[in-house]
Amino acid sequence: MNIGFIGLGIMGTPMAANLVRAGHTVVGYDVSERRLDELVSYGGKAAGSLAEAVAQAHVVITMLPDSPQVEEVVFGSAGLLEYGAPGLLHIDMSTIRPETSRRVAQAATVKGIRAIDAPVSGGERGAVDGTLSIMVGGRAEDVESARDVLGVLGTTIVHVGPSGAGQTVKAANQLVVGGIYGLVAEAIVLLEASGVDPAAGLDVLAGGLAGSRILELKRHSMIKREFAPGFRIDLHDKDMGIIIAAAREAGVALPLTGVVAQLIAAARAQGHGSLDHSALLKVIERINA
């Protein structure tokens, strides 16, 4: 299969590398040339332009920061709708607004291109290991035709509804993840302020009802204050905006999400935007300093 892969960042590069290992021809494009070199070192091909990555592809995967970049790649004059062959399958795995996914799918259909939204959870580790959780929105037949490719990237692949539904589930995921990070940060601050070893404390929490994948994977780095991303605070801040817009559209109030959104905004305002989102701990510490 010829796969065009657009957006070779923290997530995109290991995902594209897994597709190369699975035997696909992967032609990558990123606005940063450094990223292209990395893909080539894994056996992929570097496209000189977006159009080149799209033109010969049976499948195009996008893994971009936010809605404006996806819109540019899809609707731009050098983009997917212009250069994609009829019958092409576009799998957008970025986290963007559900409304943008619906617009992309509608416009693609007019051009004979099939488009699904398939955002992911599992972080850089999941991208490297090919164990992502993938929440897919779109027409059933299009989702079925994406399963082989998605199966290389993830282990939990669920068709959750029509176009945009994958993004709504991802919004729910980010709401839970942000909340858990905030609470783990508060647990560390409480334990340390009380003179209890946080490592011992969180080991017990990880084995009990409070246990979670976040505690399992991130408690040691949080206690050591190692905040290299991973998933950047500024991307989680973007996601909180998506969640709040989705809640407004659905007509529901999410009070705890509001608090978490403000904590993440504070982390960004304090200059931590390029750190991992576990750096929420810095905000809770500063409140208590």
Ligand code: NAD
């Ligand atoms: P990243 O910033 O590391 O990567 C994004 C890449 O897109 C960069 O290499 C950038 O140069 C490239 N790019 C930007 N605009 C472009 C354009 N117009 N054309 C081509 N390339 C362009 O981000 P990431 O952490 O890999 O995240 C990508 C997406 O996945 C985001 O939507 C994020 O919310 C989501 N996500 C990230 C994680 C994570 O743990 N990092 C986990 C799940 C989901």
